[in-house]
Amino acid sequence: MSRDDLMAGRERADGPSRWFADADAYDAWFDQPWGRYATSVEHDLLLDAMGPVAGLEVCDAGCGTGRFTARLELLGARVVGVDRDRASIELARGRVAGGVVAGDVQHLPFENDCFDATVAVTVCEFAADPGAVIAELARVTRPGGRVVIGSLQRSSPWGWWNRRQFRRPPWDAARFVASDDLDLVAHVHGATCRTRGLYAPAALPGITRWGPMLERAGRRVAPRHAAFEVVTIAIPG
């Protein structure tokens, strides 16, 4: 997606989302070797960005099958998940104790300033208007709270390794938004900071052993080649 399209909030999809995937198959990915590894790196980055979540009210926008929603609950947050995919919502409801509501994350069904933190993980890639998602997260987050946006970066070893997969659903519908551009849009709502991780391209043999070393090296030597980036907005207090 070009910077101009993102800034102009141009919707190119017919509906609010470009996500069309089998929820069971998507959910099963998390239990595969690459899913387990990538998820642990991504969740650590997201949780670092969010800070301690115990006791916080959190909205997980585009929660999908509720994997991260459940993790937040385990850590003591009171979480509401929002998604528009019915099958994903069903799976999420079986996994999380709090509410999971059907809705469009570009028009969140909540009043202003009602969450301590909001998070959207690989949602901007599939929402018709990523700028509207970020504006909505900022709107429902209380002054002093944080908005945390996780995004996948195609210009990474993971992007190169999986390039053929991007021709198949659901990835053929994804529009990868460069984190520089996400940051530009996010910056309108408050001070931003970015963190990066996930340098392994795939579940190569022994990844659980050498993966953490690669993460440390990647962050030091080639930070911009991370597959996963987190933009955090500090909503002014």
Ligand SMILES: C[S@@+](CC[C@H](N)C(=O)[O-])C[C@H]1O[C@@H](n2cnc3c(N)ncnc32)[C@H](O)[C@@H]1O
């Ligand atoms: C790649 S999945 C990520 C799910 C979850 N955040 C995770 O990390 O597993 C993208 C999710 O965003 C949701 N989504 C995309 N656009 C949306 C919209 N406009 N409103 C609500 N949900 C949306 C999809 O339904 C899908 O569940």
